[in-house]
Amino acid sequence: AQKVTQAQTEISVVEKEDVTLDCVYETRDTTYYLFWYKQPPSGELVFLIRRNSFDEQNEISGRYSWNFQKSTSSFNFTITASQVVDSAVYFCAIQGAQKLVFGQGTRLTINP
Amino acid sequence: SAVISQKPSRDICQRGTSLTIQCQVDSQVTMMFWYRQQPGQSLTLIATANQGSEATYESGFVIDKFPISRPNLTFSTLTVSNMSPEDSSIYLCSVTSGSSEQYFGPGTRLTVT
DSSP states (O other): OOEEEOOOSEEETTTTOEEEOEEEEOOOOSSEEEEEEEEEOOOEEEEEEEETTTTOOOOOETTEEEEGGGGGEEEEEEEEEEEEGOOOEEEEESSSSEEEOOOEEEEEEEEE | OEEEEESSSEEEEEEEOOOOOOOSSSOSSSSSEEEEEEETTTTTEEEEETTOOEEETTTOOOTTTTTTTEEETEEEEEOOOOOOGGGGGGEEEEEOOTTTEEEEEEOOOEEEE
């Protein structure tokens, strides 16, 4: 069975600080995908990134960056120079054959 | 990416009644899924909606409580039957295309009184 652990339930930082959201996963599959989604207060789920298990290259997209380390089964997400609009619940998820399994989410609050 | 719409966006229903939620996609998709997100919780997969056959339900979810239809490759419905307050949740439709990226609809926020 697959499992995703987001140990940080809530994080609160001041605007412009950098913040890292942790994600640790468990799987027996050799091929899998890792995802990050953002859920703002409005409730919709916004796709941020998908990473193939064979691609351990880190990725940067603007202020967002992701660090995938297979050795530690982690897929951490960093927001640089955080903004109030980044306030949301962030979910990490893993997908094997078809099913997407979510972590419990991290509620991120960016204070002005 | 696929554009997904859901109807209704929210509803308040009485205990014992049923609500059918619609999910419409702007293009044909391979897989359609239904998720539930209880207040303050993560997302849990209810079932995979199969075109032309019965849905595949996850452990803890049954067809009598959550009947699902998928008449074609762009549309699916989820019915929440004989509702109780514990069914108050956000219900989300999601789809995958050939690229395996999974996109979500805006959700249906259900409150059962």
